[in-house]
Amino acid sequence: MFQKNTKGMRIAILFVAMALFVTTTSLVLIDGKKKNVSLDLNGKQVEVRTAAATVGEVLAANDVEVQKHDIVEPAADTPITADTDIKWQQAKKVTIDIDGKTQELWTTDRTVNDVLKTAEIEVTTHDEVEPALAAKVTDNQPITIAKAFPVTVKDGGKERTVWSTQTTVRQFLTDQNIRLSNLDKVEGDTKAKLTASNAVVNIARVEKVTDVVEESANFKVKRKTDMTMLKGKEKVVTEGKKGKVQKKFQITKKNGKIVSRELVGKTMVEEPTHKVVHVGAKAPKVEVAAAPAKAKSGGTSASSQVAVSRGSGSEPSGGKEFYANASAYTAYCTGCSGITATGINLRANPNMKLIAVDPRVIPLGSKVWVEGYGYAIAGDTGGAIKGNRIDLHMPTKEAAYNFGRRQVKIKVIN
Known part of the structure; x- marks a missing residue:
């Protein structure tokens, strides 16, 4: 049995050896083909x-x-x-967006710049590309291109051209770092879109400045009535002298040019000296006619009777007519000298028809007609005679008292 077992083991080993030989030979043959x-x-x-x-x-x-x-x-x-x-x-899918217009393509290029060259898309210096040209391309890579276009900028009257990719005026101003004051104006809507066919930005530069100037101040001419000078004569009493006034103006400029100038303040630095002129108001002496003398007891000389040359006839048809409040006085009233403002001696001419007037209403020297009094001359003034007020000269106090005060019609003839 031992011999039989030994024989069997030998056979098994032989089979294993043969298998290893075949495998090794096969591997060698296979490796030889690689x-x-x-x-x-x-x-x-x-x-x-x-x-x-x-x-x-x-x-x-x-x-x-x-x-x-x-x-x-x-x-x-x-x-x-x-x-x-x-x-x-390995090819990658990319999407290229040029100013809102998109296209898709497959590419094996590694960078954005290579992709655009392969796609024959020209990029200029002023264009904006996202991501950058040197960036590596990934799968499903979006590439955005904003094409630059020339924009004409008219800023404060000065014109220049710049390249921009901005879509609105407001974005363009920010991108170009153009600052505006509160007064500056941009023509049109700042939200409006800029396009290559309509790329003009017009800026009006507005400023307000204050200007202070000194000017001469004219003097006034004051005319005063002078009863010692004949009517029609004038005399300069005080020469006029111009003063100085400081004026403050607010000036609005647009693009450096003045568009408005507004007076906002005025200060008198030196008051002017007004010119004073005396105007003569003294009437020429009135011609009088002497009445026949009446003999007095003892054979003394007679007094003279005085009247205006036209007498005391009926109401004239012409002349400036109005009503006045009339009173009466004599040459011997309290405080009276008997000499009128025009130099007439009423005491020497007690029967003369003469009235006191306000020269602003009736010029001195004028001939007048007074209802109930007749023709007379405006030859005197009085402190209480103002406006439509007259005072009639009477030869006696009794006549003055009898007249009293009344409203009368008066006509200024000349």
Whole structure:
């Protein structure tokens, strides 16, 4: 039995040895068929030995799923030879947005700049690209391009051209760091869109400044009635002298040019000296006619009777007519000198028809007609004679008392 067991073990060992020989021989034969292959898998370098027959089989053996837009070099059905170099670039999907218009494409380019060059999209220096041109492309990569266009800027009357990608006037002003004061004006709506065909920004620079100037102040001419001078004569008593006034103006400028000038304040620095002129109001002496003398007892001379040359006839048809409050006085009233403002001696001419007037209403020297009194001359003034008020000269106190006060019609003839 021992011999039988030994024989069986020998047979088993022999079978195992034969199996190992066959396996080893097969492995040697298989390894002898393998080839060295260099792989570039999306930039990753790999060295492999493979018995695969084609490029596609090698990639599949390395878990590479080749898609439609991927790049494989050499082609997937290319037979494998010794030291074959295989390159696989995986395509990525990108979306390009140019000023709101989009397009999709598949690319194996690695950077944004390469993608745009491949797509034949020209980018200028002033365009804005997001992400940056040097950025690497990822799958489903969005690329946004804002194309720059020239914008004409008219700022305060000065014109220049700049490049911009901003869509509204407000964004453009911010991007260009153009600052506006509270008074400055931008033409149109700042929210309006800028386009390449309508890219003009007009800015009016407005400022308000204060201007103080000193000017001469004219003097006034004051005319005063002078009863010692004949009517029609004038005399300068005080020469006039101009003063000085300081005026403050608020000036509004638009683009450096004055558009409005408003007086906001005035201060008198030096008062003017007014010119004073005396105006003569003395009437020329009135011609009188002497009445026949009446002999007095003892044969003494007679007194003279005085009257205006036109007498005391009926109411004239012409002249300036109005009503006045009339009173009466004599040359011998209390405080009276008997000499009128025009120089007539009433005591020497007690029967003369003469009235006291306000020269502002009836000029001195005028001939008048007074209801109930007749024709007379305006030859005197009085402190209480103001406005439409007259005082009639009477030869005696009795006549003055009899007249009293009344309203009468008066006509200024000349």
